[in-house]
Amino acid sequence: MGWSRKHAVYGERYNPEKHRRPVPGSRPDRDAGETSGIADNTRELAFAAVLVLVGIAALYPALHHRGSSLSSEIKAAKSTPLNMKNWVNFTLLESHRVAHNTRIFRFELDPKASLGLQPISHILVRGEVVNRRGRLEKITRSYVPVSDLGATGYFDLLIKILPDGMLSQRIARLNPGDSLEMRGPVVELPYKANMKTHLGMIAGDIGITHMVQLIKAIVLNPNDYTQQVSLIYENESPEDILLKEELDKLSRAYPNFKVFYTVNIAGREWEGGVGHITAEMIYKALPHPSPNTLVLVAGPSTFMDRVCGRKDQERYSGQVLGLLKQLGYKKEHVYKF
Ligand SMILES: Cc1cc2nc3c(=O)[nH]c(=O)nc-3n(C[C@H](O)[C@H](O)[C@H](O)COP(=O)(O)OP(=O)(O)OC[C@H]3O[C@@H](n4cnc5c(N)ncnc54)[C@H](O)[C@@H]3O)c2cc1C
Numbered sequence: 361m362g363w364s365r366k367h368a369v370y371g372e373r374y375n376p377e378k379h380r381r382p383v384p385g386s387r388p389d390r391d392a393g394e395t396s397g398i399a400d401n402t403r404e405l406a407f408a409a410v411l412v413l414v415g416i417a418a419l420y421p422a423l424h425h426r427g428s429s430l431s432s433e434i435k436a437a438k439s440t441p442l443n444m445k446n447w448v449n450f451t452l453l454e455s456h457r458v459a460h461n462t463r464i465f466r467f468e469l470d471p472k473a474s475l476g477l478q479p480i481s482h483i484l485v486r487g488e489v490v491n492r493r494g495r496l497e498k499i500t501r502s503y504v505p506v507s508d509l510g511a512t513g514y515f516d517l518l519i520k521i522l523p524d525g526m527l528s529q530r531i532a533r534l535n536p537g538d539s540l541e542m543r544g545p546v547v548e549l550p551y552k553a554n555m556k557t558h559l560g561m562i563a564g565d566i567g568i569t570h571m572v573q574l575i576k577a578i579v580l581n582p583n584d585y586t587q588q589v590s591l592i593y594e595n596e597s598p599e600d601i602l603l604k605e606e607l608d609k610l611s612r613a614y615p616n617f618k619v620f621y622t623v624n625i626a627g628r629e630w631e632g633g634v635g636h637i638t639a640e641m642i643y644k645a646l647p648h649p650s651p652n653t654l655v656l657v658a659g660p661s662t663f664m665d666r667v668c669g670r671k672d673q674e675r676y677s678g679q680v681l682g683l684l685k686q687l688g689y690k691k692e693h694v695y696k697f
Pocket residue numbers: 482501502503504505518519520521522524525526527528529566569660
């Protein structure tokens with residue numbers, strides 16, 4: 361689904377060598393003028409060889425141990441029960457309220473297994489409901505896991521419970537120990553570490569799930585050198601902001617992640633933006649269109665209309681409209697969920 365190869369080839373790729381942060385304590389390479397003849401070189405070489413041998417002997421048990429722990433991590437990742445072919449039952453461990461109409465549902469995995477997702481992916485959830493004609497029917501909906509992708513033993517879904525939502529109402533009635541059928545994953549945007557230098561994100565309401573999955577995948581990956589991830593997140597009121605505490609924590613812990621909130625109804629103490637997202641907010645907070653940047657957008661249909669236009673097909677983002685068009689963004693600068 362979603363991201364096509366066509367989108368991924370635009371522009372120069374971010375080059376980790378060029379942008380690598382210096383390793384603390386590392387010293388510049390030795391100047392060629394410091395070497396003092398063949399005899400010195402031979403002595404240095406012999407000494408270095410002895411050091412290497414001693415080093416290998418000392419490190420062998422640690423390397424061996426690390427090797428086996430890596431292979432068990434790989435085994436664990438492989439042991440994910442989630443697959444595209446069959447529906448698998450997952451047991452609810454617990455759920456907790458995030459906002460008046462939204463809850464996090466935590467499902468169980470084997471203690472060493474993780475979901476093994478590539479960002480950005482969603483999974484399919486199926487449940488039996490009474491349909492609008494009063495008949496029992498199995499229906500399927502998509503949800504984006506928001507727990508760290510490497511988390512073992514569980515995964516979390518953030519689900520908005522709609523007043524007349526068939527599956528979300530069914531999920532809201534689950535008790536710990538109940539189970540739900542799932543299948544997947546479905547990769548939407550196959551994100552690769554360092555694929556852009558600066559990512560912009562614009563989310564409305566429950567559209568945050570896509571962004572949270574990617575933000576965590578970037579900041580928790582020591583080999584991802586993305587210079588900046590900037591999110592603008594729109595909601596109805598401060599109480600409706602989903603995962604605010606977690607987003608604030610991430611932005612305090614990782615200087616390459618910044619978040620700006622805007623709400624339609626604000627109290628006196630509110631310090632963020634007020635009203636719908638504007639062109640000015642986007643201009644100030646997000647990367648300007650360039651081959652090294654990408655802006656991701658997710659939210660309800662009316663929100664998409666204002667910001668960039670709806671996705672026109674299942675696989676392609678389509679033309680850029682709305683605020684992003686006004687600001688000069690083209691198809692290759694925008695990914696719509
Ligand atoms: C790729 C993808 C990822 C998604 N990820 C998530 C996620 O992580 N968390 C999540 O909660 N949802 C997510 N959704 C939406 C989810 O798949 C369901 O559509 C949603 O839970 C409603 O299903 P339902 O059966 O409860 O409601 P339905 O019975 O299908 O719909 C009930 C009514 O609610 C309307 N409606 C649908 N969505 C919304 C909405 N967001 N706000 C207001 N009204 C709405 C429908 O138009 C309909 O009138 C995702 C959707 C897609 C396509």
